Amino acid sequence: MKTCIDSEIGKLEGVVIHTPGSEVENMTPGYAERALYSDILNLSIALNEYSQLVGVLKKITQVFDIKKMLAEILDNRVVKMQLLREICNHEGIPGMEGALAENDASTLAGLLIEGVILERNNLTNYLSPEKFLLRPLHNLFFTRDSAMGMNGKMLIGRMANPVRERETMIMEAIFNNHPAFETDTLNPIKPIHGIPVDAKATLEGGDFQVIRDNIYVIGKGVRTSTQGIDFIIENIKRQGRGTHHIIVQELPSVPESFIHLDMVFTCLDVDTCMVYEPVVYGLSRFKTISIQIDNGKVKIDEQPNITKALKKLGIDLKPVVCGGNEDPWVQEREQWHSGANFFAFEPGKIIGYERNVHTLEELNKNGFEIFRASDIISGKVNTDNYRKCVVTIAGSELARGGGGARCMTMPVCRANVNW
Numbered sequence: 001m002k003t004c005i006d007s008e009i010g011k012l013e014g015v016v017i018h019t020p021g022s023e024v025e026n027m028t029p030g031y032a033e034r035a036l037y038s039d040i041l042n043l044s045i046a047l048n049e050y051s052q053l054v055g056v057l058k059k060i061t062q063v064f065d066i067k068k069m070l071a072e073i074l075d076n077r078v079v080k081m082q083l084l085r086e087i088c089n090h091e092g093i094p095g096m097e098g099a100l101a102e103n104d105a106s107t108l109a110g111l112l113i114e115g116v117i118l119e120r121n122n123l124t125n126y127l128s129p130e131k132f133l134l135r136p137l138h139n140l141f142f143t144r145d146s147a148m149g150m151n152g153k154m155l156i157g158r159m160a161n162p163v164r165e166r167e168t169m170i171m172e173a174i175f176n177n178h179p180a181f182e183t184d185t186l187n188p189i190k191p192i193h194g195i196p197v198d199a200k201a202t203l204e205g206g207d208f209q210v211i212r213d214n215i216y217v218i219g220k221g222v223r224t225s226t227q228g229i230d231f232i233i234e235n236i237k238r239q240g241r242g243t244h245h246i247i248v249q250e251l252p253s254v255p256e257s258f259i260h261l262d263m264v265f266t267c268l269d270v271d272t273c274m275v276y277e278p279v280v281y282g283l284s285r286f287k288t289i290s291i292q293i294d295n296g297k298v299k300i301d302e303q304p305n306i307t308k309a310l311k312k313l314g315i316d317l318k319p320v321v322c323g324g325n326e327d328p329w330v331q332e333r334e335q336w337h338s339g340a341n342f343f344a345f346e347p348g349k350i351i352g353y354e355r356n357v358h359t360l361e362e363l364n365k366n367g368f369e370i371f372r373a374s375d376i377i378s379g380k381v382n383t384d385n386y387r388k389c390v391v392t393i394a395g396s397e398l399a400r401g402g403g404g405a406r407c408m409t410m411p412v413c414r415a416n417v418n419w
């Protein structure tokens with residue numbers, strides 16, 4: 001499949017997911033914060049909820065599974081050794097690749113995701129407070145963040161936290177080597193010759209949205225830095241062709257539910273978006289900046305907010321308010337559990353958590369029919385028969401990991417949108 005992401009809403013043709021495994025339980029409460037979770041999770045409940053998401057995705061598109069694809073590329077010895085060397089050097093255990101390589105491909109894929117226990121075989125290890133030699137990738141099921149489709153390329157993330165860095169190495173290896181994909185990767189740690197990259201450059205998929213082929217909205221906050229966005233600008237400048245626009249939304253750094261742009265703003269349809277009102281429109285010091293790149297020349301100015309900036313570019317999105325219009329407390333409660341985080345699988349057809357009832361009611365008032373995942377999976381409801389709908393999945397446990405439907409999906413190809 002050729003990767004092709006020119007919008008947030010075009011009909012989904014392929015999506016990358018990861019079914020949570022023991023890595024989500026492999027932590028104590030004391031480690032939850034370092035693992036970037038708001039709480040510790042129960043795997044069996046999380047899996048039950050997750051099966052609703054995957055069940056729906058399988059009905060509507062081609063689903064690619066990271067663990068399976070990783071095992072497949074690890075079957076190639078050259079790829080295996082290269083990836084293991086990169087991981088071991090990066091994680092401060094150079095030389096360990098030989099021992100790890102002795103595992104067969106599918107066991108190794110499991111170890112790289114679920115972690116490798118530290119053997120207490122010398123004094124340093126015996127006294128170490130760490131349980132793992134290679135830490136589990138607790139957040140891998142938030143596949144959105146470690147790589148992102150940018151038109152015909154896959155942009156590899158540069159994670160703000162070391163606990164997520166191995167995810168980017170795995171994703172780059174898959175996109176470069178798995179026969180299922182035809183794409184070019186763009187990686188901030190391996191820039192194209194001549195493109196400067198600041199050491200402070202960070203960039204995560206939760207902050208990155210392709211609105212139209214030449215319009216991007218990017219969140220700047222705790223996960224994506226100005227230097228990370230400058231890397232994108234430089235790459236666009238290099239292409240040299242036509243005009244591109246980047247709208248940057250500054251995000252508050254606390255609470256942690258504002259980590260990514262997609263926690264406060266997601267696209268739902270050609271004319272509708274979901275917003276967490278206090279951050280997107282509230283009287284705050286959080287700026288919206290518009291950057292125009294015209295045949296290599298960069299022009300920057302400030303805008304009142306995302307939707308006004310998009311309107312100037314010919315995209316007129318009506319905001320639906322997360323939590324409904326009435327009560328700021330309700331808005332805050334639902335935003336916390338990913339109430340603004342919707343994943344569009346076609347223009348006007350979206351997936352989100354069923355727990356955020358006020359947000360769903362607001363969507364319903366705006367013409368979205370509400371369906372349960374089970375009705376889609378059983379075939380009772382066919383979304384083709386509706387122009388606008390929201391498919392709801394259970395999310396009591398998954399939401400504690402800190403994300404929703406958009407965070408758990410990495411689209412690799414979408415059809416063109418009829419704007």
Ligand SMILES: NC(=[NH2+])NCCC[C@H](N)C(=O)O
Pocket residue numbers: 035036037139142144145205206207259260262263401402403404406407
């Ligand atoms: N696209 C997103 N909003 N992803 C949410 C990721 C949550 C994850 N626990 C993290 O902190 O990294």
